[in-house]
Amino acid sequence: xxxxxxxxxxxxxxxxxxxxxxxxxxxxxxxxxxxxxxxxxxxxxxxxxxxxxxxxxxxxxxxxxxxxxxxxxxxxxxxxxxxxxxxxxxxxxxxxxxxxxxxxxxxxxxxxxxxxxxxxxxxxxxxxxxxxxxxxxxxxxxxxxxxxxxxxxxxxxxxxxxxxxxxxxxxxxxxxxxxxxxxxxxxxxxxxxxxxxxxxxxxxxxxxxxxxxxxxxxxxxxxxxxxxxxxxxxxxxxxxxxxxxxxxxxxxxxxxxxxxxxxxxxxxxxxxxxxxxxxxxxxxxxxxxxxxxxxxxxxxxxxxxxxxxxxxxxxxxxxxxxxxxxxxxxxxxxxxxxxxxxxxxxxxxxxxxxxxxxxxxxxxxxxxxxxxxxxxxxxxxxxxxxxxxxxxxxxxxxxxxxxxxxxxxxxxxxxxxxxxxxxxxxxxxxxxxxxxxxxxxxxxxxxxxxxxxxx
Numbered sequence: 001x002x003x004x005x006x007x008x009x010x011x012x013x014x015x016x017x018x019x020x021x022x023x024x025x026x027x028x029x030x031x032x033x034x035x036x037x038x039x040x041x042x043x044x045x046x047x048x049x050x051x052x053x054x055x056x057x058x059x060x061x062x063x064x065x066x067x068x069x070x071x072x073x074x075x076x077x078x079x080x081x082x083x084x085x086x087x088x089x090x091x092x093x094x095x096x097x098x099x100x101x102x103x104x105x106x107x108x109x110x111x112x113x114x115x116x117x118x119x120x121x122x123x124x125x126x127x128x129x130x131x132x133x134x135x136x137x138x139x140x141x142x143x144x145x146x147x148x149x150x151x152x153x154x155x156x157x158x159x160x161x162x163x164x165x166x167x168x169x170x171x172x173x174x175x176x177x178x179x180x181x182x183x184x185x186x187x188x189x190x191x192x193x194x195x196x197x198x199x200x201x202x203x204x205x206x207x208x209x210x211x212x213x214x215x216x217x218x219x220x221x222x223x224x225x226x227x228x229x230x231x232x233x234x235x236x237x238x239x240x241x242x243x244x245x246x247x248x249x250x251x252x253x254x255x256x257x258x259x260x261x262x263x264x265x266x267x268x269x270x271x272x273x274x275x276x277x278x279x280x281x282x283x284x285x286x287x288x289x290x291x292x293x294x295x296x297x298x299x300x301x302x303x304x305x306x307x308x309x310x311x312x313x314x315x316x317x318x319x320x321x322x323x324x325x326x327x328x329x330x331x332x333x334x335x336x337x338x339x340x341x342x343x344x345x346x347x348x349x350x351x352x353x354x355x356x357x358x359x360x361x362x363x364x365x366x367x368x369x370x371x372x373x374x375x376x377x378x379x380x381x382x383x384x385x386x387x388x389x390x391x392x393x394x395x396x397x398x399x400x401x402x403x404x405x406x407x408x409x410x411x412x413x414x415x416x417x418x419x420x421x422x423x424x425x426x427x428x429x430x431x432x433x434x435x436x437x438x439x440x441x442x443x444x445x446x447x448x449x450x451x452x453x454x455x
Contacts, residue, residue, distance in 0.1 A: 026056035030063065037066040045070055053094075057101045064098035064107065067091075088118060104137045109146045116149060127153040134180070142184035144221045151177045151229045158236075167236065171245050174233040178226060178269070179262030185222040186261065186293060188215055193292075193323040230269055239272035247277045250284075260285035264297060273304040292321040296331070308338055329358030336367055344371060344445040355404065362405030366415070369397040372446070373419055380444030385432035388424040389440055393450050395419050 029052055036045040049067045052059065071091035078084035095111040112129035115121035130150040134141050141147070154173050158165045165173075192215040195208050204212070246263045253259040260281050267278040279301055286294040299314030312335065319331035332354035339347040348368060355364040372394040375387050382390070395416050402412040429435065429452065440450045 023059075026052070026059040029056060030059055034062070034066065037069060040073075042070045042073060049094075053097050057097065061098070061102050061105060064094060064102070064105075067094045068107075068110070088114065088120070092120075104140060106133070106137070106140050106143070108133045109141065109143055113143075113146055113149065123153055123156070127157070138180065141180060142187060144181070144184065144218065144225045147177060147181055147184065147222075148225045148228060151232075155232060167241075168245075170233075171237050171241055174229065174237075175242065175245060175263075175266055178229060178266040179259070181222055181226045181229070182262045182265035183258060185219050185226075188218055188222070189293070190291075191215075196323040226265075226269055234270060239267070239270060239275055242267055242270060242272060243275045243277040246281060250277070250281065254284055255288065257285055257288040260288065261294065268297060268300070273301070279305075290317070292318045295321070303338070308342065311338070326358050326361075329354045329361050329364075332357060333361070333364050333367070336364065340367065340371060347371065348445055348447075355400075360404055362401035362408045365397050365401035365404065366408065366411065369394040369401070369415065369419075372397065373415075375446075380442065380446060382442075383432070385424055385428055385434065386440060386442070388422060388428070389434075389450055389452065390442065390446070391419045391423050392453065393442075393446075393448055 029048065033045055033048040033052060036042070036048065045066070049063070049070065052063045053067075056063070068091065071087050071094065074087040075084055075091065078087060091114060092111060095107040095114075098105055098107040099111075108129055112121075112126045112133075115129075116123075116126045127150070130146060130153070134150065151174070154170075154177075157163050158170050192212055195204060195212050198204065198208075199212075246267065249259075253263075264278060264282040264285055267275055267281065272278050282294070282297050282301055286298050295314045295318035299311040299318065302308070302311035302314065315331055315335050315338075319328050319335070322328040322331065332350045336347045336350035336354060339350065348371065351364040351368050355361055372390050375382065375390055377384075377387070379387075398412045398415055398419075401408050424432075434440070434452055436452055436454045438452050440452065442448050442450065
């Protein structure tokens with residue numbers, strides 16, 4: 001018995017040693033392969049890729065993502081039709097190998113899109129591939145191009161009238177894909193916010209830096225997809241139909257924040273502002289998750305309902321939670337525009353806060369200059385001369401806008417010319433008892449001092 005146990009122990013150690021040796025060998029091969037990919041030495045990398053797929057297939061998903069980079073480059077740079085075709089075939093096989101060794105990674109979607117791009121499969125086959133992944137790995141179906149293609153193929157099926165798709169089926173599919181677009185954007189921006197927070201104390205990896213750099217561009221693309229499918233689908237249903245669809249599923253999803261947030265986004269994007277269902281769903285989402293996105297939507301819904309004052313706390317909360325300084329500044333600026341006609345004191349505070357948050361933001365200064373230049377008679381107890389002299393402050397503020405954001409030079413120049421035509425004259429200053437160098441102290445919401453230049 002002891003001999004048997006000893007033999008088993010030796011055998012087990014041999015297996016572990018072999019596995020460890022294989023791992024070390026795969027690591028060395030992968031590192032050499034990765035170096036060639038990053039150096040764009042694709043000819044050297046291709047043979048390494050073939051070897052890694054054969055001997056170290058499960059070592060790392062990056063074997064395949066790097067391989068995708070390699071073949072996409074080859075496809076785009078191929079000088080002959082046969083060369084392009086050969087690399088497309090190789091990439092299709094790589095997608096199959098990737099899916100085999102790392103199931104659910106999303107390569108099925110990229111394969112479908114490659115087949116679609118080069119007309120290598122019928123639309124029904126492409127749709128089936130996208131639909132299958134959507135149903136089994138929804139959390140990973142976030143590619144904006146694939147999402148739009150998936151909807152377009154379904155729309156074609158519906159419009160052809162050849163299938164058995166009912167209007168209810170169509171609404172459900174549209175709502176699901178629109179919600180998926182919303183989910184993809186939310187996931188992306190949350191990931192960006194986490195990385196921006198991390199960046200304050202740690203150095204990001206190259207991959208993380210790329211994620212941050214492209215996040216806004218991808219988010220814009222997702223917004224475009226949302227708009228496109230909304231426009232194409234909206235002729236087949238109304239806000240009433242959407243509201244009814246979401247209303248019937250509300251009770252079973254009232255604790256599902258992802259469903260609530262996506263449903264609210266779809267209704268909001270379709271301008272169903274008068275729908276009580278939209279407010280109900282958005283409020284439920286906000287109760288469960290008081291994030292920046294949820295707070296911002298609640299603020300916008302209050303504005304749409306004419307409740308400006310009620311919207312302010314929501315916008316403030318959203319701005320406070322933004323990790324991106326540009327987004328934060330935009331939201332403070334938005335608050336300033338909301339209040340500029342009803343509460344100029346707070347409007348000015350938010351405008352200055354926006355400019356302070358983002359030093360390269362000119363619009364807050366243009367807003368302030370407009371507020372100074374549009375002071376009406378008897379406002380803040382100013383006489384005519386004081387109102388005109390306030391234009392000096394408006395011009396000075398416009399100069400700050402151009403410094404912060406040079407692209408507004410033409411706007412600033414035009415406004416300065418307009419304001420200059422209404423500046424006080426030397427005779428008006430003399431009549432009012434003012435001369436060069438004298439200061440005019442403004443109280444009220446303005447709360448600034450203007451030193452008179454030579455008139």
